[in-house]
Amino acid sequence: MSIDLGVRRGRLGESVARPDGIPKVRGQIAFSSDMFAEGMLWGHVVRSPHPAARIRAIDVSGALKIPGVRAVLTFDDVPGRKTYGLDYPDQPVFAWDCVRYMGEAVAAVAADHPETARRAAAAVVVDYVPTEPLTDSTIAEDAEPVHPLGNVLHRQKVRSGDPDATGVAVVEGYYETGMQDQAPLGPESGLAVPAEDGGIDLYIATQWLHIDQEQMAACLALPLDKVRVHLAGVGGSFGAREDLSMHIQICLLALRTGRPVKISYSREESFLGHVHRHPAKMWYRHHADAEGRLVKLEAKIILDGGAYQSSSMAVVMNAACMSPGPYRMPNAVVEAVAVRTNNPPCGAMRGFGAVQTCFAHEAQMDKLADALGMDRVEIRLRNALKAGDALITGQVLTGATPVAEVLRTCTAAPMLAGDPAALAELELPGGAGRTAERGRVRRGVGYGLAIKNLMYGGGFDDYSTARCRLEDGVATITCACAEVGQGFVTLAQQITREVLGVDNVVLNPAATVGIGSAGSTSASRQTWMSGGAVQAACLAVRERALALVSARHGIAPEGLEIVDGRIVSFDGEVDVAVAEAALGEVLEETVDYHHAPTEELDADGQGNAFVSFAYSAHRAVVDVDVDLGLVRVVDITTSQDVGRVLNPVQLVGQIEGGTAQGLGLAVMEEIVLDHGVVRNPSFTDYIIPTTLDMPPVHIAALIEEPEPGSPMGAKGAGEPPMISSVAAVVAAIRMATGLELNRAPVRPQDIALAGTGLSGGSMTSPNDVEVSK
Amino acid sequence: MGELIDYTLRVNGREHDVAEAWLGESLLYVLRERLGLPGSKNACEQGECGSCSVLMDGELVCSCLVLAAGAVGAEIVTIEGLTPGDDELSDIQTAFLAEGGVQCGFCTPGFVVSVHDLLEHNPNPTELEVREAVSGNLCRCTGYGRILAAVQAVQQARQG
Numbered sequence: 052m053s054i055d056l057g058v059r060r061g062r063l064g065e066s067v068a069r070p071d072g073i074p075k076v077r078g079q080i081a082f083s084s085d086m087f088a089e090g091m092l093w094g095h096v097v098r099s100p101h102p103a104a105r106i107r108a109i110d111v112s113g114a115l116k117i118p119g120v121r122a123v124l125t126f127d128d129v130p131g132r133k134t135y136g137l138d139y140p141d142q143p144v145f146a147w148d149c150v151r152y153m154g155e156a157v158a159a160v161a162a163d164h165p166e167t168a169r170r171a172a173a174a175v176v177v178d179y180v181p182t183e184p185l186t187d188s189t190i191a192e193d194a195e196p197v198h199p200l201g202n203v204l205h206r207q208k209v210r211s212g213d214p215d216a217t218g219v220a221v222v223e224g225y226y227e228t229g230m231q232d233q234a235p236l237g238p239e240s241g242l243a244v245p246a247e248d249g250g251i252d253l254y255i256a257t258q259w260l261h262i263d264q265e266q267m268a269a270c271l272a273l274p275l276d277k278v279r280v281h282l283a284g285v286g287g288s289f290g291a292r293e294d295l296s297m298h299i300q301i302c303l304l305a306l307r308t309g310r311p312v313k314i315s316y317s318r319e320e321s322f323l324g325h326v327h328r329h330p331a332k333m334w335y336r337h338h339a340d341a342e343g344r345l346v347k348l349e350a351k352i353i354l355d356g357g358a359y360q361s362s363s364m365a366v367v368m369n370a371a372c373m374s375p376g377p378y379r380m381p382n383a384v385v386e387a388v389a390v391r392t393n394n395p396p397c398g399a400m401r402g403f404g405a406v407q408t409c410f411a412h413e414a415q416m417d418k419l420a421d422a423l424g425m426d427r428v429e430i431r432l433r434n435a436l437k438a439g440d441a442l443i444t445g446q447v448l449t450g451a452t453p454v455a456e457v458l459r460t461c462t463a464a465p466m467l468a469g470d471p472a473a474l475a476e477l478e479l480p481g482g483a484g485r486t487a488e489r490g491r492v493r494r495g496v497g498y499g500l501a502i503k504n505l506m507y508g509g510g511f512d513d514y515s516t517a518r519c520r521l522e523d524g525v526a527t528i529t530c531a532c533a534e535v536g537q538g539f540v541t542l543a544q545q546i547t548r549e550v551l552g553v554d555n556v557v558l559n560p561a562a563t564v565g566i567g568s569a570g571s572t573s574a575s576r577q578t579w580m581s582g583g584a585v586q587a588a589c590l591a592v593r594e595r596a597l598a599l600v601s602a603r604h605g606i607a608p609e610g611l612e613i614v615d616g617r618i619v620s621f622d623g624e625v626d627v628a629v630a631e632a633a634l635g636e637v638l639e640e641t642v643d644y645h646h647a648p649t650e651e652l653d654a655d656g657q658g659n660a661f662v663s664f665a666y667s668a669h670r671a672v673v674d675v676d677v678d679l680g681l682v683r684v685v686d687i688t689t690s691q692d693v694g695r696v697l698n699p700v701q702l703v704g705q706i707e708g709g710t711a712q713g714l715g716l717a718v719m720e721e722i723v724l725d726h727g728v729v730r731n732p733s734f735t736d737y738i739i740p741t742t743l744d745m746p747p748v749h750i751a752a753l754i755e756e757p758e759p760g761s762p763m764g765a766k767g768a769g770e771p772p773m774i775s776s777v778a779a780v781v782a783a784i785r786m787a788t789g790l791e792l793n794r795a796p797v798r799p800q801d802i803a804l805a806g807t808g809l810s811g812g813s814m815t816s817p818n819d820v821e822v823s824k
Numbered sequence: 825m826g827e828l829i830d831y832t833l834r835v836n837g838r839e840h841d842v843a844e845a846w847l848g849e850s851l852l853y854v855l856r857e858r859l860g861l862p863g864s865k866n867a868c869e870q871g872e873c874g875s876c877s878v879l880m881d882g883e884l885v886c887s888c889l890v891l892a893a894g895a896v897g898a899e900i901v902t903i904e905g906l907t908p909g910d911d912e913l914s915d916i917q918t919a920f921l922a923e924g925g926v927q928c929g930f931c932t933p934g935f936v937v938s939v940h941d942l943l944e945h946n947p948n949p950t951e952l953e954v955r956e957a958v959s960g961n962l963c964r965c966t967g968y969g970r971i972l973a974a975v976q977a978v979q980q981a982r983q984g
Contacts, residue, residue, distance in 0.1 A: 066924070068921050068922060069921070069926060071929070072920075072921040072926050072929075073913065073921065075926050075932050076913060076917035076918075076920050076921050076929075076932055076933075076936060077863070077903070077904075077907045077913070077917065077933075078862070078863020078864070078865075078902075078903035078904060078907065078932070078933035078936075079863065080929055081862075082862075082865070082929075082930060084862075084865070084866055085856070087857075087862075119825070164825065164846060165853075166825055166846055166848060166849075167825055170825070233964075234964055235928070235930075235964055236865070236873065236875060236930040236931050236962065236963070236964050236965075237865075237867065237928065237930040238866065238867060284929070285928060286865075286867070286928050286929075287927075287928040287930060287964050289964070317869055318867065318869060318870070475952055477952055477955075477956060483956070535928060536927035536928025536929065536965045538927070700923070700924035700970065701924065703924065703969070703970070704924050704927055704965070704966055704967075704970055707966060707968070707970065708964075708965045708967040709967070710967055711966075711967030711968070712964075712967075733868065733872070734867075734868040734870065734872035734873050734962065735870060735872050739962060739964065740967075741959040741960075741962065741968075742954075742955040742956075742958050742959045742961075742968045742971075742972065743955055743956065743959045745967055745968050745969075747969060747972075748967060
């Protein structure tokens with residue numbers, strides 16, 4: 052297909068159009084839910100309606116009698132390990148003796164028609180004895196264990212400097228963030244196809260193909276090479292697809308029936324069937340001197356991990372280490388812990404760990420400024436980290452650290468919110484509801500400043516593998532990096548063109564077959580890691596091409612360069628098309644790219660655990676109807692530390708999209724739990740921002756200070772916008788209302804019923820918080 | 825599963841026979857799973873997200889909320905019907921791509937149908953009218969900035 056978009060088939064730094072864009076706008080790309088195979092069956096998973104229950108018996112006989120039902124499987128049918136997990140296999144493929152959260156898988160069925168499968172699932176009789184669920188994260192540590200492995204999923208203390216240091220100004224606060232859902236538009240779906248060799252091919256939307264394959268193989272009792280995972284079109288991820296969803300169950304159904312099986316979750320099942328953002332309860336105490344310089348942070352952060360481990364370890368590490376925010380903090384006594392409860396499991400979501408703590412540290416910075424009578428921006432600038440400073444983990448910052456610059460540029464930009472008196476009805480808080488009284492609308496402005504560690508750290512050997520094959524001037528790239536919408540496919544082509552000077556770059560589908568792991572599409576890591584791997588593979592091919600030309604022409608390879616698809620010598624004597632360089636030989640190189648090694652943190656949370664950091668600032672302007680508690684965000688401005696802009700339009704897309712998810716957490720998004728029961732598993736009741744909620748995002752500055760060690764100088768850009776935006780929006784609502792508002796999302800009752808005791812939720816600090824020194 | 829029925833749907837100008845279908849199937853399901861037209865997407869299946877938007881007798885509807893057997897006799901147009909031949913894109917599709925309105929792409933077909941419908945009825949909407957018209961289409965990736973830019977680009981181009 053040749054459609055000219057008037058966009059150059061360009062190199063790094065250009066707004067190159069996505070190579071998957073044409074099938075996407077035509078509705079022709081095959082998302083995981085679009086998969087089809089002749090003779091396929093439909094699967095459905097039976098899930099627990101209880102947050103906690105013992106299982107006395109499971110009777111599948113009624114389901115099996117329904118015409119069209121081909122298989123009903125339970126824990127007895129799992130041939131290998133009965134449990135799985137991203138970091139630790141503590142979650143049953145199918146529950147056997149008990150269920151630990153609402154939505155836990157108990158059985159799975161396959162039938163000729165999806166409605167038959169749903170009815171068969173409903174006909175599976177599970178004899179539950181409901182038990183009292185543990186749902187309060189603050190008492191979980193000492194409560195009856197929810198799991199044989201206990202209720203502490205991970206703990207990280209960070210102690211630095213003098214624990215007894217004090218400042219003249221002391222501010223204290225208690226903060227909460229709710230359980231946010233990633234809510235990718237594409238529901239979990241997959242197609243499993245049994246293969247003649249006894250193995251299985253799974254087409255699925257995921258963030259990390261090879262880690263899925265490992266977990267699946269152990270439970271399916273198959274060797275790795277018989278479990279082939281192929282990336283289907285991914286309808287967004289944001290962390291929701293880091294853990295397995297149906298992977299093992301659908302493969303078991305396909306292997307049992309000998310037929311392809313498709314599963315596509317409903318939205319309700321999607322809400323119940325993937326992990327969420329950890330709700331946090333955070334107690335903070337800051338000490339500062341009279342000039343506003345930070346002296347000490349004491350913090351205790353409790354993260355609700357729900358029933359299973361998932362990625363709680365990384366979330367705890369991020370929360371503990373990023374707890375002060377992007378500020379110099381000479382002394383710290385911090386403890387973060389993730390606990391097990393009977394709430395839905397929590398794991399990865401964009402900005403994991405740092406979103407929660409940013410909400411707390413930014414509220415504290417405002418409090419501190421007010422206590423000292425200082426300007427809120429000025430106090431941040433006074434403490435902003437710069438290169439050469441150390442984190443509370445002792446790690447000295449050696450990369451680009453333009454913290455002050457992102458804040459200065461963001462706050463100096465003009466405010467573009469219109470005069471409130473001139474707003475259309477639809478633009479008032481409450482929007483189409485037209486309920487706000489103009490005279491009762493108050494405007495507020497708030498700031499947020501964020502730090503996020505990039506990529507995997509803590510001693511983990513993080514790498515990505517890519518292959519470049521150059522044949523007749525066509526470069527073919529193979530990499531298992533999961534394209535989830537972020538635009539890696541565009542970037543891979545840009546990098547290849549940049550290095551090899553060819554126009555025609557083909558990307559092979561991502562799969563576990565024939566290529567090593569690319570690691571996870573998470574933690575803002577793929578531009579650096581898989582981008583780095585593609586660049587390294589292309590450079591290796593380039594070197595061989597130059598060597599061949601060099602040998603033929605008797606000129607040193609150092610004297611050659613690639614210009615516009617031609618290999619030329621500096622003196623002009625040699626001029627050979629890249630396509631001709633190898634004289635028909637295929638040049639192919641495969642490279643594992645590793646980032647710089649990191650260290651595990653010690654018992655005091657000290658160590659060089661991270662590779663790199665990115666910073667962002669947001670300024671939000673909100674209008675609030677103080678009587679009805681309705682909020683409208685009318686202006687958002689941001690600046691971000693990006694290292695280098697590789698594709699402007701894709702970068703803007705990350706910043707706008709991340710900001711929208713932050714706005715969501717600030718004012719509307721929360722999974723509502725009632726004793727462990729999810730009350731709003733639908734897009735009717737779990738609200739995400741629409742075009743009427745989202746103001747234009749003004750990007751005041753993209754700070755381009757190339758990051759040392761980054762293969763192209765760029766920093767991952769996906770997470771920061773989600774982090775500082777939450778803090779900024781809630782700070783603006785505080786200013787508009789004068790209320791403390793220590794909880795995100797801010798609900799209408801938190802404003803309208805503030806001080807009445809009727810707003811519900813936990814708005815006060817527990818008295819018994821102890822930070823162990 | 826109860827009665828299975830046969831009927832004919834008129835989609836994108838063509839008659840499509842549907843044989844032995846369960847009466848409870850939605851139009852979205854039949855389009856996607858029986859007629860080989862998976863461009864309309866299944867994101868919420870309760871009319872909240874607009875990913876399954878199609879035109880039914882010229883009206884914008886969520887095909888997940890329409891009973892397929894109840895759509896007999898209606899003229900149905902899907903994203904596939906709004907897409908020109910193999911080597912072309914509509915101006916709306918081109919703008920979504922060029923302006924960066926596509927990330928994961930799951931909401932894109934629904935948005936394209938919605939924007940098509942808007943501009944058919946109101947060729948020159950204000951920004952607020954655009955926001956209201958597409959507020960029934962959820963996007964989780966873009967924050968809507970590039971999508972609104974795409975709509976604006978189409979408007980400007982159409983006005984020459």
